[in-house]
Amino acid sequence: MSSYWNERTKNLSPYVPGEQPKDRQFIKLNTNENPYPPSPKVIEAIKQAANDSLRLYPDPECTDFRKAVAQRYGVKLEQVFAGNGSDEILAFAFGAFFEKTILFPDITYSFYPVYADLWDIPYCPIPLQEDFSIQISDYKVPSDGVILPNPNAPTGIALSIEEILSIAEFMERQKKVLIIDEAYIAFGADSAVAYIEKNKNLLTVHTLSKSASLAGLRAGFAIGNEKLIEGLCRIRDSFNSYTLDRLALAGAKAAIEDYVYYDEINKRVINTRERTAKVLSELGFIVSPSSANFLFVKHPKTSGAELFANLRERGILARHFNKNRIADHLRVSIGTDDEMDKFLSACREIIIN
Amino acid sequence: MSSYWNERTKNLSPYVPGEQPKDRQFIKLNTNENPYPPSPKVIEAIKQAANDSLRLYPDPECTDFRKAVAQRYGVKLEQVFAGNGSDEILAFAFGAFFEKTILFPDITYSFYPVYADLWDIPYCPIPLQEDFSIQISDYKVPSDGVILPNPNAPTGIALSIEEILSIAEFMERQKKVLIIDEAYIAFGADSAVAYIEKNKNLLTVHTLSKSASLAGLRAGFAIGNEKLIEGLCRIRDSFNSYTLDRLALAGAKAAIEDYVYYDEINKRVINTRERTAKVLSELGFIVSPSSANFLFVKHPKTSGAELFANLRERGILARHFNKNRIADHLRVSIGTDDEMDKFLSACREIIIN
Numbered sequence: 001m002s003s004y005w006n007e008r009t010k011n012l013s014p015y016v017p018g019e020q021p022k023d024r025q026f027i028k029l030n031t032n033e034n035p036y037p038p039s040p041k042v043i044e045a046i047k048q049a050a051n052d053s054l055r056l057y058p059d060p061e062c063t064d065f066r067k068a069v070a071q072r073y074g075v076k077l078e079q080v081f082a083g084n085g086s087d088e089i090l091a092f093a094f095g096a097f098f099e100k101t102i103l104f105p106d107i108t109y110s111f112y113p114v115y116a117d118l119w120d121i122p123y124c125p126i127p128l129q130e131d132f133s134i135q136i137s138d139y140k141v142p143s144d145g146v147i148l149p150n151p152n153a154p155t156g157i158a159l160s161i162e163e164i165l166s167i168a169e170f171m172e173r174q175k176k177v178l179i180i181d182e183a184y185i186a187f188g189a190d191s192a193v194a195y196i197e198k199n200k201n202l203l204t205v206h207t208l209s210k211s212a213s214l215a216g217l218r219a220g221f222a223i224g225n226e227k228l229i230e231g232l233c234r235i236r237d238s239f240n241s242y243t244l245d246r247l248a249l250a251g252a253k254a255a256i257e258d259y260v261y262y263d264e265i266n267k268r269v270i271n272t273r274e275r276t277a278k279v280l281s282e283l284g285f286i287v288s289p290s291s292a293n294f295l296f297v298k299h300p301k302t303s304g305a306e307l308f309a310n311l312r313e314r315g316i317l318a319r320h321f322n323k324n325r326i327a328d329h330l331r332v333s334i335g336t337d338d339e340m341d342k343f344l345s346a347c348r349e350i351i352i353n
Numbered sequence: 354m355s356s357y358w359n360e361r362t363k364n365l366s367p368y369v370p371g372e373q374p375k376d377r378q379f380i381k382l383n384t385n386e387n388p389y390p391p392s393p394k395v396i397e398a399i400k401q402a403a404n405d406s407l408r409l410y411p412d413p414e415c416t417d418f419r420k421a422v423a424q425r426y427g428v429k430l431e432q433v434f435a436g437n438g439s440d441e442i443l444a445f446a447f448g449a450f451f452e453k454t455i456l457f458p459d460i461t462y463s464f465y466p467v468y469a470d471l472w473d474i475p476y477c478p479i480p481l482q483e484d485f486s487i488q489i490s491d492y493k494v495p496s497d498g499v500i501l502p503n504p505n506a507p508t509g510i511a512l513s514i515e516e517i518l519s520i521a522e523f524m525e526r527q528k529k530v531l532i533i534d535e536a537y538i539a540f541g542a543d544s545a546v547a548y549i550e551k552n553k554n555l556l557t558v559h560t561l562s563k564s565a566s567l568a569g570l571r572a573g574f575a576i577g578n579e580k581l582i583e584g585l586c587r588i589r590d591s592f593n594s595y596t597l598d599r600l601a602l603a604g605a606k607a608a609i610e611d612y613v614y615y616d617e618i619n620k621r622v623i624n625t626r627e628r629t630a631k632v633l634s635e636l637g638f639i640v641s642p643s644s645a646n647f648l649f650v651k652h653p654k655t656s657g658a659e660l661f662a663n664l665r666e667r668g669i670l671a672r673h674f675n676k677n678r679i680a681d682h683l684r685v686s687i688g689t690d691d692e693m694d695k696f697l698s699a700c701r702e703i704i705i706n
Contacts, residue, residue, distance in 0.1 A: 237367030
């Protein structure tokens with residue numbers, strides 16, 4: 001605490017990102033990074049952009065990157081917003097659209113309540129079902145907005161498009177915004193992007209951190225109705241006119257264009273996930289059905305904290321959330337086949353001993 | 354307007370950055386970019402960082418960049434905050450420290466009232482003197498905070514260290530924060546950094562956009578008491594954990610380390626400014642005494658809008674603010690000697706005709 005802080009700063013409980021170890025080599029399965037490198041075309045585009053034009057401001061409208069997104073997803077340029085990772089876009093979206101009570105699951109991306117507190121937005125966490133699935137009727141009640149990740153994190157469980165549209169249509173009658181956070185959409189769930197024209201209150205938010213192997217580049221985008229995008233721009237331009245630098249803009253554009261490369265590596269991640277889930281089940285783990293690049297697991301013989309510590313001892317980092325209902329679980333990012341073999345061996349050792 | 358926007362979004366008047374022309378080649382004297390390229394060491398550091406590790410999140414604490422700043426300025430690591438340009442740092446600072454009425458000049462960086470509106474902070478613009486100087490007694494009144502650029506923009510006029518410390522000491526008695534925005538400090542004014550240990554309410558904010566020729570990289574830093582830095586971190590970590598990507602971090606660190614290069618190019622900018630100011634005065638312009646990389650000028654024979662349009666026609670972009678008290682002025686960034694010669698020729702033509 002400090003007497004220089006205002007009430008907001010005093011009362012916030014900031015988000016704590018997963019550990020980025022510095023001194024020791026770990027098999028890093030804790031922050032859902034992609035185990036495969038970015039496309040060589042991305043690296044090349046960044047090197048090309050590392051030139052004297054860095055003395056000039058970047059394009060504040062991120063036109064070239066947004067054009068690539070618009071073309072790839074078959075939407076208009078005015079329906080695309082570019083941001084410094086999906087985290088920044090979500091922060092802007094909370095600031096742009098919500099002010100009274102909003103709804104999101106009790107178990108979900110733990111940044112949502114933090115954004116709400118930042119902007120002083122009341123929220124009501126809706127409990128997931130016993131099996132961690134989302135019951136859509138819970139969200140068809142009056143609210144100032146809803147945000148749902150699809151698939152949900154850290155559970156990995158996906159909603160169907162029909163379920164999402166049914167919430168969107170209910171909320172459109174109240175002129176309220178439904179945000180679908182599609183950070184993990186490339187790993188198996190169905191995207192709602194095709195429905196933004198029909199559902200004008202539907203905003204989909206995307207990141208290049210996971211599916212484009214670019215967590216270190218900080219780029220994301222949102223797709224939605226022109227008026228939603230304009231709302232995001234109004235907040236961004238009241239905060240920082242240029243949040244993507246020239247290098248990130250060049251790399252992000254190249255990544256969107258090289259979807260052939262990324263489809264291939266993400267298919268590999270999905271295959272590794274399915275194989276890992278199968279072996280974990282055989283070892284007695286309870287594994288939630290995942291459409292993401294991670295698995296949400298628990299084992300009747302160990303607590304989440306113990307399993308986390310035992311894995312860490314063996315040089316493997318997973319993510320443990322010391323929270324109600326999920327303290328016995330771990331979220332495990334999908335690494336390479338080799339990394340997952342080592343993870344599975346460690347699990348075998350821990351569970352059998 | 355849109356029915357999806359909240360009250361904040363509806364009421365904001367976002368900042369409008371200077372034009373970044375796309376189709377036509379201009380002599381670009383409108384956004385205070387440095388006319389000289391970034392240090393070759395910066396370009397090299399960025400190329401080195403453009404590798405497969407981009408798949409991993411960046412260091413959320415920006416340790417290496419902050420260490421370089423701490424070493425360069427003789428402060429502790431915990432007294433340094435790193436951000437996506439000084440604009441982002443200012444947005445965080447408004448969000449962290451202010452909630453009741455704050456003070457800043459009526460003529461100053463036009464983003465300040467926008468930040469205040471974003472966070473719903475009341476503000477009272479304090480009129481500059483007739484000659485555009487700041488009268489420090491105006492700020493020694495009860496307030497929830499003060500922000501002053503030194504030198505001020507768009508006037509270029511600097512305050513002395515004694516004046517700044519006298520405001521800081523008055524405000525410390527009320528435990529209120531004084532932000533000194535040192536975006537243009539490298540061009541002649543005296544920095545307040547050396548006084549942050551003694552004045553615990555003093556936060557200095559810096560950018561690499563101007564003096565380090567890196568407007569396109571989006572990097573800045575703040576120096577102040579540990580508790581002020583912690584307050585900024587609390588807001589940042591409630592907004593976006595990683596706002597600087599791996600490339601920006603690498604480039605920013607290299608820039609801070611290569612101050613020999615930057616001292617040299619910034620000295621050239623200062624020399625060009627002095628020469629340009631002298632010729633403009635001879636042409637009958639009224640030129641405010643500038644400690645920045647721009648000049649704030651007007652001419653009795655033409656309005657600001659006319660001069661702007663006439664220069665634009667001749668391929669020269671300057672910045673015109675269509676605002677009370679300064680509508681007759683132009684802010685002209687300092688370019689290379691060659692660019693300023695062309696600017697002066699154009700002025701001669703416009704004024705004599």
